[in-house]
Amino acid sequence: MTTTPSTQPLMILYGSSGGTAESVAQALGMEASDLGWSPTVQALDTVDPGVFDAAAETTFLFCTSTTGAGDLPENARRFFETLEQQPRYLGSVRYGLLGLGDEAGHPHTFCGAAHLIDERLQDLGAQRLGPPLLIDTAHSDQPETVAVEWLRAWSATHGAATQD
Numbered sequence: 001m002t003t004t005p006s007t008q009p010l011m012i013l014y015g016s017s018g019g020t021a022e023s024v025a026q027a028l029g030m031e032a033s034d035l036g037w038s039p040t041v042q043a044l045d046t047v048d049p050g051v052f053d054a055a056a057e058t059t060f061l062f063c064t065s066t067t068g069a070g071d072l073p074e075n076a077r078r079f080f081e082t083l084e085q086q087p088r089y090l091g092s093v094r095y096g097l098l099g100l101g102d103e104a105g106h107p108h109t110f111c112g113a114a115h116l117i118d119e120r121l122q123d124l125g126a127q128r129l130g131p132p133l134l135i136d137t138a139h140s141d142q143p144e145t146v147a148v149e150w151l152r153a154w155s156a157t158h159g160a161a162t163q164d
């Protein structure tokens with residue numbers, strides 16, 4: 001538990017093909033509550049880039065696996081296609097990023113979807129808060145635990161209590 005609770009909204013948006021990134025996102029949401037955030041957890045296909053209209057008061061956390069050869073999961077595609085077709089300036093958007101992938105199985109496209117999301121958001125002016133966490137799920141029995149530990153450190157650095 002943090003000693004300086006905040007009520008800053010944290011919107012956790014996930015892309016997942018087989019459910020692992022979804023499970024990680026749910027674990028992040030539960031931990032984020034304990035850390036004093038006001039989190040929501042949603043699949044990327046349940047929202048559109050209009051969510052960025054709330055960027056002044058909301059911090060975003062993207063969590064995605066990779067499919068194909070470095071591709072976005074199906075449920076993350078429409079969101080980023082819309083953003084590409086109807087680009088908008090994201091200068092007030094602050095986000096954290098988690099990628100899940102298989103480094104040995106896909107060495108050239110490891111966490112490619114997370115990198116795609118990162119490039120698109122930064123191209124539009126968004127600011128990433130800290131380095132992304134890239135989890136090799138082929139060598140991690142507990143990606144949820146790894147992600148939650150990362151969130152504690154990330155939140156201590158980038159949580160509302162540290163922002164003016």
Ligand SMILES: Cc1cc2nc3c(=O)[nH]c(=O)nc-3n(C[C@H](O)[C@H](O)[C@H](O)COP(=O)(O)O)c2cc1C
Nearest residue numbers: 017018019020021065066068070101102106110111
């Ligand atoms: C068909 C398929 C293609 C994949 N391609 C990649 C890839 O290009 N890069 C990567 O890092 N991981 C790749 N992976 C690994 C998944 O991203 C990884 O297993 C992840 O944990 C799956 O999470 P999910 O259940 O949320 O989709 C692939 C997995 C499958 C089944």
